[in-house]
Amino acid sequence: xxxxxxxxxxxxxxxxxxxxxxxxxxxxxxxxxxxxxxxxxxxxxxxxxxxxxxxxxxxxxxxxxxxxxxxxxxxxxxxxxxxxxxxxxxxxxxxxxxxxxxxxxxxxxxxxxxxxxxxxxxxxxxxxxxxxxxxxxxxxxxxxxxxxxxxxxxxxxxxxxxxxxxxxxxxxxxxxxxxxxxxxxxxxxxxxxxxxxxxxxxxxxxxxxxxxxxxxxxxxxxxxxxxxx
Amino acid sequence: xxxxxxxxxxxxxxxxxxxxxxxxxxxxxxxxxxxxxxxxxxxxxxxxxxxxxxxxxxxxxxxxxxxxxxxxxxxxxxxxxxxxxxxxxxxxxxxxxxxxxxxxxxxxxxxxxxxxxxxxxxxxxxxxxxxxxxxxxxxxxxxxxxxxxxxxxxxxxxxxxxxxxxxxxxxxxxxxxxxxxxxxxxxxxxxxxxxxxxxxxxxxxxxxxxxxxxxxxxxxxxxxxxxxxxxxxxxxxxxxxxxxxxxxxxxxxxxxxxxxxxxxxxxxxxxxxxxxxxxxxxxxxxxxxxxxxxxxxxxxxxxxxxxxxxxxxxxxxxxxxxxxxxxxxxxxxxxxxxxxxxxxxxxxxxxxxxxxxxxxxxxxxxxxxxxxxxxxxxxxxxxxxxxxxxxxxxxxxxxxxxxxxxxxxxxxxxx
Ligand SMILES: Nc1ncnc2c1ncn2[C@@H]1O[C@H](COP(=O)(O)OP(=O)(O)O)[C@@H](O)[C@H]1O
Ligand SMILES: [Mg+2]
Numbered sequence: 001x002x003x004x005x006x007x008x009x010x011x012x013x014x015x016x017x018x019x020x021x022x023x024x025x026x027x028x029x030x031x032x033x034x035x036x037x038x039x040x041x042x043x044x045x046x047x048x049x050x051x052x053x054x055x056x057x058x059x060x061x062x063x064x065x066x067x068x069x070x071x072x073x074x075x076x077x078x079x080x081x082x083x084x085x086x087x088x089x090x091x092x093x094x095x096x097x098x099x100x101x102x103x104x105x106x107x108x109x110x111x112x113x114x115x116x117x118x119x120x121x122x123x124x125x126x127x128x129x130x131x132x133x134x135x136x137x138x139x140x141x142x143x144x145x146x147x148x149x150x151x152x153x154x155x156x157x158x159x160x161x162x163x164x165x166x167x168x169x170x171x172x173x174x175x176x177x178x179x180x181x182x183x184x185x186x187x188x189x190x191x192x193x194x195x196x197x198x199x200x201x202x203x204x205x206x207x208x209x210x211x212x213x214x215x216x217x218x219x220x221x222x223x224x225x226x227x228x229x
Numbered sequence: 230x231x232x233x234x235x236x237x238x239x240x241x242x243x244x245x246x247x248x249x250x251x252x253x254x255x256x257x258x259x260x261x262x263x264x265x266x267x268x269x270x271x272x273x274x275x276x277x278x279x280x281x282x283x284x285x286x287x288x289x290x291x292x293x294x295x296x297x298x299x300x301x302x303x304x305x306x307x308x309x310x311x312x313x314x315x316x317x318x319x320x321x322x323x324x325x326x327x328x329x330x331x332x333x334x335x336x337x338x339x340x341x342x343x344x345x346x347x348x349x350x351x352x353x354x355x356x357x358x359x360x361x362x363x364x365x366x367x368x369x370x371x372x373x374x375x376x377x378x379x380x381x382x383x384x385x386x387x388x389x390x391x392x393x394x395x396x397x398x399x400x401x402x403x404x405x406x407x408x409x410x411x412x413x414x415x416x417x418x419x420x421x422x423x424x425x426x427x428x429x430x431x432x433x434x435x436x437x438x439x440x441x442x443x444x445x446x447x448x449x450x451x452x453x454x455x456x457x458x459x460x461x462x463x464x465x466x467x468x469x470x471x472x473x474x475x476x477x478x479x480x481x482x483x484x485x486x487x488x489x490x491x492x493x494x495x496x497x498x499x500x501x502x503x504x505x506x507x508x509x510x511x512x513x514x515x516x517x518x519x520x521x522x523x524x525x526x527x528x529x530x531x532x533x534x535x536x537x538x539x540x541x542x543x544x545x546x547x548x549x550x551x552x553x554x555x556x557x558x559x560x561x562x563x564x565x566x567x568x569x570x571x572x573x574x575x576x577x578x579x580x581x582x583x584x585x586x587x588x589x590x591x592x593x594x595x596x597x598x599x600x601x602x603x604x605x606x607x608x609x610x611x612x613x614x615x616x617x618x619x620x621x622x623x624x625x626x627x628x629x630x631x632x633x634x635x636x637x638x639x640x641x642x643x644x
Binding site for chain 1: 231233234238241242245550551553554555556557558559560561562563564637638641
């Protein structure tokens with residue numbers, strides 16, 4: 001089976017060619033199959049977020065190639081990268097990044113605004129996703145009326161609303177207590193098992209990582225270990 | 230991109246931040262309302278002038294001699310007999326354009342003077358007119374009749390006097406069939422009163438003249454005046470055009486018609502101008518003035534636009550993470566640019582609408598205070614509304630573009 005994500009010799013440097021050149025990723029090769037649940041672990045500053053941003057098409061590598069669904073992403077226009085991001089990838093952030101002025105339902109609808117879906121369809125689909133994350137009773141609530149765990153559920157619903165094949169989560173439990181964090185991880189497992197989403201999750205919590213099929217360890221911008229279970 | 234949801238979100242933002250929204254719009258409100266108020270007052274003035282000019286007879290054409298060598302008006306000059314417009318020329322004109330000319334009104338000034346009875350006196354100016362004059366100039370008779378063709382043909386000493394004169398000299402008694410003697414600069418003239426007309430204070434009446442000293446016109450037949458003054462020509466006359474004739478165009482034809490009589494006259498030529506073209510000139514003048522003032526007021530709109538741009542920049546900085554999030558979930562640069570342009574346009578449009586309402590109210594009040602019937606121009610409202618949207622696009626573009634070009638990772642990381 002062809003990998004959905006394939007990174008070949010990916011490097012990321014900041015201030016290239018200057019005295020303070022910083023190599024954040026160094027020759028990373030990584031291949032992820034559709035439907036995998038991958039945890040990326042490593043010390044703070046090891047390059048996890050940078051790697052995630054490259055996978056999520058928010059950032060471009062300095063060197064190397066990245067194939068998404070078999071297509072070379074370096075060949076895509078800015079506009080196409082935006083469209084792919086909206087349709088194939090769902091992001092979940094540590095700090096939720098919900099928009100405060102609009103309610104939970106509207107936040108979930110947000111990615112659909114950019115696919116041109118009509119308002120009725122948007123609302124119906126967003127409602128459906130809020131049910132999936134058990135937040136339908138809070139649809140009209142604004143982010144500042146929700147707890148951290150509830151916000152993250154809404155954010156997960158938002159990530160799922162365009163039915164992407166990949167869910168990227170950068171320390172999604174980092175701002176939550178451990179019990180709430182565990183429930184959020186359960187939700188990701190459910191998305192992976194019941195909805196066949198490829199999930200890539202960054203964490204530095206060993207217990208959380210242990211629930212993934214595959215654990216990749218980063219150190220100083222290089223993959224130094226890989227475990228499957 | 231979804232316009233409806235952008236507009237809905239903008240309205241939500243504006244509601245969430247009422248004071249700031251109001252202050253942002255204030256510049257636009259002031260700019261648009263002053264432009265609309267000025268244009269409304271200008272238009273009202275223009276319409277009022279147009280209406281009163283129409284009453285004076287906009288379809289009349291005034292034909293007059295004009296010196297080729299000096300620009301002095303003909304009022305106080307004396308003409309040589311060879312220079313004057315003759316009855317023959319005027320008859321020729323009538324024959325040439327029978328369907329365009331409805332009537333012609335001719336006048337011949339005889340002189341100024343006074344008539345007295347006992348201690349009573351009345352100032353007057355004696356003028357010879359043709360029988361059509363009364364109708365052409367809307368003279369309202371209170372008693373008797375106006376001068377007739379026979380009065381004219383037979384050079385009768387008949388006259389029509391003003392009600393003012395009649396009252397001063399004859400009191401409540403009927404002046405009809407009474408004879409009056411008028412002392413003029415060049416001697417006395419006597420005539421019999423056949424009619425009394427209603428005196429109307431002229432728009433341009435000299436201020437400060439006491440009622441006792443008012444000068445009113447005494448009309449006598451043209452031929453009679455011709456005989457008294459020993460003059461046979463005219464320095465000016467008025468044409469009433471037939472219904473449906475474009476008086477501005479016809480005035481030009483009349484001007485060139487007289488060209489053939491005056492081409493070899495070294496001193497004078499003939500000009501013909503319609504009241505309509507005079508009305509147009511006056512209106513152009515008013516429009517130019519109100520446009521000029523409106524343009525100055527529009528500068529305050531630019532200041533308003535800068536205010537909107539400033540707030541948009543602040544708002545975009547505050548919403549950096551939101552912009553990053555939107556990009557992460559699939560917004561293209563164009564989507565973000567549109568979002569903020571629409572936001573700026575909506576702010577300016579709302580400001581513009583408030584400005585129009587305020588400006589119309591102010592303009593109507595101003596017009597009423599100045600004594601004109603208020604006239605509100607729909608075109609000005611449409612133009613102001615469109616212009617406020619244009620201000621939104623113009624001043625929204627820079628901040629919107631700044632937002633569109635944000636790097637999503639930097640935006641998401643923004644604290
Ligand atoms: N925009 C940037 N400019 C310069 N250095 C950066 C930038 N973004 C990240 N880095 C650096 O890259 C390294 C890896 O960062 P990151 O990928 O966020 O690590 P992690 O998520 O594993 O904590 C850090 O040393 C960080 O300082
Ligand atoms: Mg990180």
